[in-house]
Amino acid sequence: MTSSPPRRGRPPVSSREALEEIAFDLLLRDGYEATTVQAIMAAGGVGRTTFFRYFGSKGGIVWGEFDRAVERLKSRLDERGETPVMAAILTAVAESTRLSREAAPDTWLDRFRVLDEDPALRGESAEHWRIWAGAIAAFVEQRTQLPAESVVPASIGGAVQAAYVAVLRQWVADPAAVDLSQLETRLAPLGQALQALLEASV
Numbered sequence: 001m002t003s004s005p006p007r008r009g010r011p012p013v014s015s016r017e018a019l020e021e022i023a024f025d026l027l028l029r030d031g032y033e034a035t036t037v038q039a040i041m042a043a044g045g046v047g048r049t050t051f052f053r054y055f056g057s058k059g060g061i062v063w064g065e066f067d068r069a070v071e072r073l074k075s076r077l078d079e080r081g082e083t084p085v086m087a088a089i090l091t092a093v094a095e096s097t098r099l100s101r102e103a104a105p106d107t108w109l110d111r112f113r114v115l116d117e118d119p120a121l122r123g124e125s126a127e128h129w130r131i132w133a134g135a136i137a138a139f140v141e142q143r144t145q146l147p148a149e150s151v152v153p154a155s156i157g158g159a160v161q162a163a164y165v166a167v168l169r170q171w172v173a174d175p176a177a178v179d180l181s182q183l184e185t186r187l188a189p190l191g192q193a194l195q196a197l198l199e200a201s202v
Contacts, residue, residue: 024107027114129165
């Protein structure tokens with residue numbers, strides 16, 4: 001009886017999270033367009049069946065968790081009860097961010113960096129962030145009866161999204177400064193200004 005020859009090359013990864021981490025290493029190094037599904041599979045030592053079971057597509061690596069983050073934000077907004085509108089929004093943003101980090105602790109900031117910096121993703125990124133901001137505008141509509149597409153709710157959604165992105169960019173530049181416990185505090189001055197705007201509009 002002859003034994004099988006030893007396998008060569010990198011051992012296959014054993015989880016979706018491990019393959020995702022490898023994928024983001026390649027995306028950050030080579031860019032989205034230049035990074036192929038085949039390159040990710042080869043680096044992770046997995047086949048097509050495993051890759052597509054995990055992600056569905058190359059885009060799913062970047063956008064799958066982002067879309068789940070939007071759903072987490074909506075869920076947290078739905079739970080805020082009668083909390084003042086802007087306090088509810090900032091708490092929901094902080095809580096959904098914490099859950100997103102817990103879901104992908106090794107890649108959540110890399111994901112933002114890729115979608116924020118890669119030229120090939122900027123168009124899609126703008127659309128996904130529009131949906132994120134729209135979730136906030138819809139919550140404002142629910143609480144105030146102002147149409148979500150009208151000036152005040154849309155402005156609140158856009159302003160919170162812009163401030164949130166600014167914080168994420170600072171964290172990308174200095175990962176040692178990441179402190180989710182301070183996210184609400186950092187967004188609080190904007191929240192106070194927007195709460196005043198809201199109260200003057202209803």
